[in-house]
Amino acid sequence: MSAGIMRTPRSLDLEITSRCNASCRYCYYLNNPDVDYTDLPTERWLTLFDELGRCQVMEVTLQGGEPLLREDFLTLVDGIVANRMRFSILTNGSQLTPEIAMHLKTTGRCNQIQVSLDGSKAAIHESLRGADTFAPALAAIKLLQEIDLPVTVRVTVHPGNISDLPALARLLLDDMGLPCFSTNSTSSLGTSEKYGSEVFLNAADRLKAIHLLADLDSQYPGRIQANAGPLADWRLFNAMEDARQKGQPIPGRGCLVGCGCIFDKMAVRSDGVYVPCVMLPQMVLGEMGQDALADVWVNAAELKCMRERVKVPLASFEECRDCQWQKSCTGNCPGTAFTLTGEINRPCPDSCLKSFVQELADQGLSLWK
């Protein structure tokens, strides 16, 4: 066994279907040329769940596509439960019925159900997600609240919904009484590439979103979450600037440490291919049924290489050498770095504070309020 690497992952993201009834313009999942968008029969997934049970995996996240489009969805959930795992679901909400929700509740194993909602009104939500998607998403959130299942909402921030963020926060947190919601923004993967400025935040949009979300964050302390996107960037950038001003670099940074998941998590595509993360669908590690999960996890060359990234100093990159935030930078997401640069173990240009500050300065703007 490799030193310091767990024998098996703690959790997996499972793209159980490639089908979706929506056609969101920023979808990272659909339209990746390297992906085979096929679905596997029930038995193949149930066999995988038995293997995950033997590997002592604790949690899976069911996603797609739209996972609830699978006719055998509840059979798959029962297979997960039988193998002593918990589960989460990422959904657009359109296929959720009271019967499905009740079945999920009776398992007692549901960590959370995340419904996507991008606006406080149909016109805003549907501008990038397509017609007739707003009401079903809202109904799904309400249904999950009514039967007391842990529901969260994911808001993808794009140029068309920035100004609506305060109204959306009011709807979700004040009117609907959700404990919190999370935000991200469009990733450079899949369908989004076709739609350019309609879906991606330019520097000025990003700044506007950052400042709006920072204000909302103060207004609703602890209730707006972010692992990626403008609010996550703001928190990261603030900490980096704070460390720079104090002359005290953030411990554990200064190398490519931006992705912790490669040490406890991996993903499976709808066609059964193992990948490091859903944001790296082109990086094939093996195939379920053919390759043992534990073996892929410990021995796949690509994963071994990615795990080495934590030892790669940012100072070794030309663009970082003279950067004043270098010792507090993490290099961020390898998935996006790979999509944008074709290299996995290098900093992600999308989340580079130095280039963002420069881009803003070129337009006479400043990140710091």
Add this chain to the structure above:
Amino acid sequence: MNDKLLKIDLNTRLAVNPTLVLRVEDDDCGLLFDPDNGTVQMLNDTAIEILQRLDGKRTLREILDSLQQVYTEITPEADQQILRLVNQLAEMGAVGVWEEG
């Protein structure tokens, strides 16, 4: 079924609660995961070594003997240490005597 008032001595044949997941992460650490409530109890290497051997068939005495064959540095106080550990785990419902099936 687990008897909460179980009196544990070195002749007891204990097993890990079958509803829990004993997850061995690497040679030095592991955890007990309860999928019904999501709680996680971190375990050190000694606890893992013992829990992995609690199969409901071997007595604690037999388990100690098997550990002694692997770890030459096991001290005479090991009897008491193992009893303390399994009693704590039994109180948490993590180990006990479980009926077949």
